[in-house]
Amino acid sequence: MATPVLFVGPLERVLHVKTHPALAGLGSRELAAVAQHARERHFTRGAVLLSRDERAEAFFLLVKGRVELRSPGNAPSVVSAGSAIAFLELLARSGAGLEARALGSGLALELDWQAQLDVCEEHFPVLLEYVRYVAAGGLRELERLPDGTWLARHEPVVAPGRPLNLVERILTLRQAKAFSTGSIDALAELARACSELRCSAGEPLWRCGDPSSFFLLVAAGTVTCTTADGRRLHQQGSALAVGLNEAVIGEPRWNDAVARSELVALRIDLGGFLDALEEHFDLAVDFLSVMARRLMELRDRAASGDPATGLSPAAPRPPASGP
């Protein structure tokens, strides 16, 4: 007996799109915009949805069937209905080298990435939902890092004795991975919207459970974050934002953050930050891709089973001063 041909009507298509965690929080209008560019892709056993020799130009939402995924440096994995294929890779702009091969017949929705970027430009809530999805994933990984991890370590910077001027703020923002490729115009706007925070060694920045309406970029100095179970994570310089993930998804602080040394930092309030992302689409897309790459890196490290070294195995001991 022939297998009945599956058909995914417009409403079902929206419902399938909504099943993906990165899209589940979208309003119906935005979901419809995303689903508008989804096309059905029927496949049979052995069909190649993504070839390792070609860059992924679309992601897939699997409606029916099982697909094997292979990517360099990772063990093969099998995904089934309800999973997304190549989504995080496209967010991270690292869609090369991924192979997806069908293990049987099935059906997927194929969403062209360029069309999705157009949707993001038109409907900022879609992009914001992606940012939140990646930030939430990153937060879950950060929360389980081992004691003593250095999240980032830049060479010590000597900040001027006076408040940072506009150009120095822009240069500080550019040191952060999340903004290193952003346009300077966008960073200038962000630099105008942020405020400078100076504090002495030992001063608390926030407590576990505090509301998180802002994040910090460290211009000079070291921050130590202590989790509720006593693990300490350190960061020196502005390669990473401190407190970004929870602020973006609106969760309370998950650690006590303290200045380990004299600290100069830029405080970026979430409202102004989201405005900058909405107004500067390229900044938003660059930011999203850096966050997604960071999430992939954190997951890879967690999967590699080398938790003792954390993210910065060669990092020195934190300064002795502080609380």
Add this chain to the structure above:
Amino acid sequence: MDLLAEQSRVGLIPALILFHPSAEVVLRALELFSSARREDYDAIVPRLRSHPDPRIRAAALRAAAAADEPGKLLDAMGDPSPIVRATALVGLAARAGAGDGELERQFRDVVEGSSAEAQLALAQAIRARPAPVFEGALPGLARSPHLEVRRETVRAMSALTSETFLAPLVALLAEQTLRADVRRALVAHGQPALRSLARTLADESQPQSVRRHVPKAIAAFRSEAAASELTEALARRQDGLLRFSVLSALGSLRRDRPGLALDPVPLGRALEGALADSEALMRARRALGGARRAEVGGETPAREALAALLRHKQQHAVERCFRLLNLLHPSEDILRAYRALESEAGDVRSRGRELAEHVIAPEARPRLLPVIDDLYETGSAPEPDEPEKLPDDGEVLRDLLEGSSDSLAALAAYHAGELGLTRLRPQLTRLRDAAPPPVAEVAAQALDALPAGTG
């Protein structure tokens, strides 16, 4: 339910969902049923008026108000919840119209009071039962410190519509979380709103935080008049971000209505400006790079940032050219060529260059292709520099200090201070005295860093 509503299929939602244990589900169902003017749930509504959740009692009351049942409204004025009382108040005021002093006093008490819940209920009830008597109350509620009250007020303004709402609505475009609702409310106001938006776009004294969102709000009208306002705006001199917003809004309008006629004259002028900008930025970037770097003592972070900014602006100027060409001579290939040039893969960029050569209109081709070859590694060699024709650092920085971009001026001032270029003292002094404070501060510090003498 939302998905069904989006597809205009509210009729498929069973009325029995009003017995759902989740208050949120019941509230949303009542809202959808009411806006779809369904009548098959009337029999269930009276049960909901005694629901333990005051939000559901209020929602049921809104349905009663819509059905014009004054007795129910009067009974509800004795409800212990301010939410229910505020809802009843709106129903009664809508019936009575202007002139009932006692109702007006009670109404004012809620608007000026401190209960966000009651204000929210008021706005929701006005949205469900819009009447001219409420015109005066909504602008006050739009200033509420509570986001949900402001959001519901915007929706109520959308239902009621009045020219007195236009100024507060346009101002609320500055709020990211309200923007989509504000755009819909403005569209609901029709031509007067479009005229108000056009005035705001042209008025440089209006806050940038509002003006930047005006083009997209204009595009939401999806009309020829909207297209005309946007093309006119393109011809005006304005900051880069605003110009880009206008262009992006026009693109979105054209995507939505491919047959829309656009005036080619302002588009042509804007293309000429974008081409000139891309050439000037290419010259400045080349002058700051290459061999000159060694002459001035290597790369400083500020010089590197300046070069990155020039490159980014050059990219933006090229993107503007492509977007304008696509508006002038619509073709999917134009945007495809641009996207390919922006690709991270070299072979894709090369194909993009090839496509660009074919699809760029002849009048722009000889000027745009050299800028593209300079910017992207496409396999086509850029034209070689003629060092004697390139300006020196001082000339480049002078132009940037005198230009219209605050970011470029700030970085140029900082770098002039690093290089000790005393001959730029007059430009730095003008910047210190006339630029916005953050840029003026950088100029002042650069002046302090200059060695004595006039250079």
